[in-house]
Structures are given as structure tokens and as C-alpha cells.
């Protein structure tokens with residue numbers, strides 16, 4: 001027996017109400033804030049990700065699904081959504097549009113991670129990118145949008161972590177201070193952090209090893225070494241978040257796992273962080289478009305895992321609406337009745353009435369059992385007599401009342417009955 005690959009899920013019909021619900025809330029919130037949907041390919045040239053996410057990151061070093069295509073080109077299944085959107089922005093000359101260009105996506109993301117609850121090898125992200133504007137009001141708007149998205153799902157108790165990690169101008173000084181602090185501690189670091197000290201010192205701050213965390217707590221803070229521009233930007237962002245009544249905690253160890261971030265970084269944690277981890281995260285990436293060959297273009301965005309949102313909806317027992325399904329079942333006895341049933345089902349569907357028709361010549365009893373199992377609201381029964389009279393027996397499955405109704409008026413009769421529900 002084949003099984004779905006480790007760390008991937010089939011999204012079965014019974015899961016679909018949750019998925020449609022979360023996606024619909026994402027669509028709603030994007031419409032409210034003026035974001036338009038973009039869908040990019042599931043794979044891109046590998047270099048796009050090594051260039052943007054960064055060669056020293058876990059994603060690029062350990063987690064990418066990379067393969068040579070039949071033409072020998074290196075390709076990678078999308079391990080995140082920001083770089084493809086920036087590639088599309090450049091490829092389609094979106095810098096000629098009104099800035100910022102606001103785009104969103106709902107897409108599968110592939111990372112070869114160690115699977116556990118809430119951590120998958122194929123997960124799905126709802127993400128937003130606002131490209132072409134530097135104003136901290138835009139940072140506040142993106143954070144507000146992420147915050148409201150989780151509230152609109154009905155989730156409670158979320159918290160916002162915020163930090164600023166500076167820009168090209170102030171980052172080198174900060175990194176020098178960080179190295180100076182860590183160099184004498186190198187022997188006490190975990191093996192991963194020893195490598196980070198050489199390759200990507202910023203990531204020393206978010207190591208999960210307890211002894212490294214203690215050292216990180218006492219490390220120099222990015223916010224103390226911001227240049228005046230970055231500092232002013234961060235102060236204004238905090239002011240706007242207060243204006244918007246969004247509570248936040250500045251977390252000096254928040255640096256995020258992708259290299260493209262500048263200035264603002266943020267994460268939204270669920271009520272009960274546990275193993276499921278972060279609901280969503282994002283930040284500014286003011287150098288990325290230039291890094292990919294465009295003109296200097298500031299930008300900010302966020303991404304959130306749909307599976308994690310659903311996990312938390314279930315944990316908090318948030319009800320989600322069921323999906324609409326056919327309300328009418330057609331049972332039939334005999335060959336003639338089946339032919340009439342086929343025509344009737346098709347005619348009702350053309351009128352916009354959802355219908356399920358019994359197939360196979362089963363006993364009437366077994367067909368009624370099927371109608372019950374299907375939770376049909378109404379059942380139409382066709383036998384020899386009904387066919388001769390151009391009528392059907394209409395049974396109300398809730399009250400068990402039944403009457404004979406002419407086929408000609410059935411569509412409007414059912415529409416009326418269903419509209420009155």
C-alpha cells in the first residue's frame with residue numbers, strides 16, 4: 001500500500017469546511033485592505049531562493065526540494081512565497097503600476113523539515129506582500145491585517161512579537177558587536193550556533209537550545225544600535241500600532257529564519273504556543289527587489305500557515321460553517337423510472353437545485369437508507385405509476401410527510417420549499 005509522503009496530508013472532504021472557511025476569511029480580509037491575488041508556479045529556478053532566503057539559512061541548507069529538470073536546470077519546489085512574488089513583480093514590470101503593489105497568495109509550500117504536530121513538509125500559506133513603499137504606516141497596516149485575519153477566524157488570545165533588525169547601514173556595526181560578544185563564548189555554544197557565529201551571527205539570537213538562549217538574552221540588542229532612520233521608522237511603527245490598539249511585545253531576540261529581512265520583523269503567536277508554534281510572521285525586505293536585479297524598492301509582507309490556523313481553530317473549538325450540499329435525493333424503481341430520474345435530476349440541477357440520484361437498481365428501502373445517510377432534506381420517489389402520471393412522490397425527510405407533485409412544477413416547488421428553510 002502506498003501512503004502519502006511523510007509530513008504531507010490529504011485534505012479529505014470532512015476537512016474541507018475548515019479549509020474553505022480559512023481561505024474565505026483570507027479573501028475577505030485582502031479585499032478589505034486592497035490586496036489582489038497572485039498565483040505563481042509551484043517551482044522556480046533554485047537560484048531565486050538561494051539568493052533571497054539566503055545561503056546560510058536552514059531553509060536553503062537543509063530543507064529545499066531541489067532537482068535537476070530534464071534539461072539539466074536546477075529547480076526548487078517553492079519553500080516560501082515572498083521571493084516568487086518579487087520575481088513576478090520584476091518580470092511583469094509592476095514597478096510601473098501605482099505603488100505599493102499589494103498582492104496575496106494561498107499556496108502550498110515545501111520544506112524538508114522534521115515532521116511533527118503543526119510542522120509539515122508540505123504546508124499551505126496565506127501570504128501578503130506590499131511592494132514599493134517605505135512608510136511605517138504600511139508596516140502597521142500589514143501587521144493590522146495579519147492581526148485582524150486571525151481575529152476574523154474567531155481565534156482568541158493571540159500575541160504579537162515585534163522587533164527591528166536595522167538596515168544595510170546599521171547592520172554591520174551591530175553584527176560586529178554581536179561577534180565581539182559571542183567570540184569569547186564560542187566554546188559554550190551548541191554546534192549549530194558555532195557555525196552560525198561564522199556564517200550568520202544574527203541567527204544566534206533565535207537558537208532554541210536553553211544554554212544558547214541564556215547567552216542570547218544577554219547579547220547586544222539590535223534596537224540599541226539602529227541608525228537614526230531605522231530608529232525613527234521603528235518608533236513611528238510602534239506609535240501606529242498603539243493608535244490601532246494592537247498590543248505588542250518588543251522581543252529583542254526575534255530575527256526570523258530568512259535572510260532578506262530589514263527593519264521591521266514580527267510574529268503572531270497563538271494563545272497556547274506549544275508545539276504548533278507561530279501562527280504567522282513577516283517583516284520588511286527593503287533590499288530584496290534590488291538583490292533580484294530591480295531598482296531599490298522597499299517592501300513588507302507576512303505569511304501564515306493555514307494548517308496552523310486550523311489546528312488552533314480546532315483547539316479552541318471555533319465552529320465553522322458546513323459547506324452547502326445537495327438537498328434533494330431522487331429514488332427510482334424500474335427502468336422507465338430511472339430514465340425519468342436521469343432527466344429530472346439534470347433539469348433540477350439546471351435550475352440550480354443540488355440533486356443526488358440513486359444509481360444501480362437497488363431496493364426502495366436501500367435507496368431511502370441512502371437518502372437518509374446523505375441527510376437529504378427532500379426525497380423524490382419515482383415508480384411506474386408516477387412515470388405514467390408525469391409526477392413524483394415528494395417526501396419531506398424531516399417530517400416524513402409525503403405528497404404527489406407533478407414533474408412540471410417540481411423545480412419551483414422545491415425552490416420555494418428550500419428557500420423557506
Ligand code: HAM
Nearest residue numbers: 080082119120123278279280281282301302303304305
Ligand atoms: P515563515 O515564518 O517561514 O515565513 O513562514 C510563515 C508561516 O508559515 C509560519 O509562521 C507558520 O505559520 C507557517 N509554516 C512555516 N513552516 C511550516 C511548516 N513546516 N509546517 C506548517 N506551517 C509552517 C515565510 O515563509 C515568509 N515568506 C513570510 C513573509 C512574507 N515575509 C514577508 N512576506
